[in-house]
Amino acid sequence: MDKHCRIGKSSLRFPDGPRIIAHSSLAGKKEGEGPLGPLFDRIYEDATLGEDSWEKAESTLQQEAAKLALKKAGLSSEQIRYLFGGDLLGQIIATSFGVEELNIPVFGLYGACSVCGEALSLAAMTVAAGYAERAMAVTSSHFASAEKQFRFPLGYGNQRPLSATWTVTGAGAFIVAPKGGAVKISGITTGKVVDFGVKDSMNMGACMAPAACDTICQHLKDFGRQPKDYDRIFTGDLGLVGQKILIKLLRDEGIDLASVHDDCGIEMFDSDTQDTHAGGSGAGCSAAVLSALILPKLQRGDWKRVLFVPTGALLSTVSFNEGQSVPGIAHGLVLEHCEEET
């Protein structure tokens, strides 16, 4: 890989972009009842997935996503050289216990809900450099394990403000390889920690919008592009509140995103009927929407080029309870339709 893949300040270009050769999307019951329901590979009516804890349920979700992607690609786990995985839980236990059985060398990641972008970026970097014949990215979230981790016991039945998002029960797995598949990752823009001092953990859209703005601005600058060079620009899980802030922030920078912007969290649920307030969120939200909605459209050539920007809110209950702000981070990937070569 020559140095010319470096572009601008924070981006890499992969002219001969690594391909996403297989992918899977798993979702919970509520997600299955949403507008994307018919598009998911698998919907679990039972949120426990037969396990005796929410965390084990999430691990199983992640493992099943990985296995399904392998099955679709006709590969065994031994044929994957490196796995990049993450989730929202403390010490990423959903991933550790989820990928254990796969027996693949693993890089554990934490980037809150942006981790799907982080994992795919590193998988693309690894494959483009020739470090792996195949790499896998897998991320998950689970409504119940996340509520338990970050908010209130489910039985408490707390009121949720309208700015709150609903953590998606879902997972996505992606196999990246040098050839095969009709979608290539032609570039990435890696995000910084962006902190506007917002302290409201029930309004994560507001916490993350500045990071999404920073990464999108940097991306367009690094690549010398404008929003119209993309069929769609998808953020991860800003939701309805964060979307408004993002569009406003970008307008202040002279960038009009409104006509091409979508958000995985907004796509996931019907906010009018599903009581999900600002939208869906979680490390499994952007992953499942990427696999179920975005990649098929790129594969068919309905869209030629999409900027996919998962967003994350960097907080723990400890940092939040100690009065710290909630900084955000966002990682961008350029996904392009291409001729399938084998």
Added chain:
Amino acid sequence: MDKHCRIGKSSLRFPDGPRIIAHSSLAGKKEGEGPLGPLFDRIYEDATLGEDSWEKAESTLQQEAAKLALKKAGLSSEQIRYLFGGDLLGQIIATSFGVEELNIPVFGLYGACSVCGEALSLAAMTVAAGYAERAMAVTSSHFASAEKQFRFPLGYGNQRPLSATWTVTGAGAFIVAPKGGAVKISGITTGKVVDFGVKDSMNMGACMAPAACDTICQHLKDFGRQPKDYDRIFTGDLGLVGQKILIKLLRDEGIDLASVHDDCGIEMFDSDTQDTHAGGSGAGCSAAVLSALILPKLQRGDWKRVLFVPTGALLSTVSFNEGQSVPGIAHGLVLEHCEEET
């Protein structure tokens, strides 16, 4: 980078290995009173570092480590293209808040105490592929934030079994670049999640030893080497209990490690006088020992080749309290003395 850098099942070889051009080691008071005290760049007598919470203290530690490495290299943070960082806390808040001010595109990592190896592996991969003119790896741990996160309130004064380790208050930062500096990273071996079903979180050496064994075996096989090809093989924080298990496990595989094995956790404290039982541990332990002890010896040529294998125990209080086992992971790096070129 041609594909021949792939070697064996889990390893990469960097023939023209990226260099560690600058590094820093910060430590707390107790660590400063140990055998390595005179070697640390900086020792903090005040464990709070002037902050009002242990977590903020750890963030400051990580930020100071990064700044000191930059200062030693004569670089500004803008000259670092990517940062790979991690710590032990849920949602890696020490890293998120620690690196925020540096304004560098960041990949957040979680690999428990192995994260120094994970961060350096990804930094080396990134630089060797030409993705960055410079990358930084930074990791930390703090005794008080870790006790609060994983065990008991400090004021409770619980008894600790002799198999327990003492979480190191410390941090290390490393700047990796294509040229400059007398130590190169000539290869890596990435670990898998290895689970022997051990459930004793007060005996993390026993939890991690099987992972260290797995990574060291795989490494020697991938590279076609024997322990005698290394001046020293350093594990991260197995401590006195884990060391015995590792040597026994490797002997069962026909590998005699005893004569070349060291452990960063054992080196960190004087277990006879410092009441640290099995030794030191934590994401800052292997990082600080690497910077203070191992790299200077390699720089001077006292050692020509070292295998550095940080080890991590993958648990959270949630997984532990739900009766899950404590799997381990270990990431190996080959560090070699080389002629300094500029």
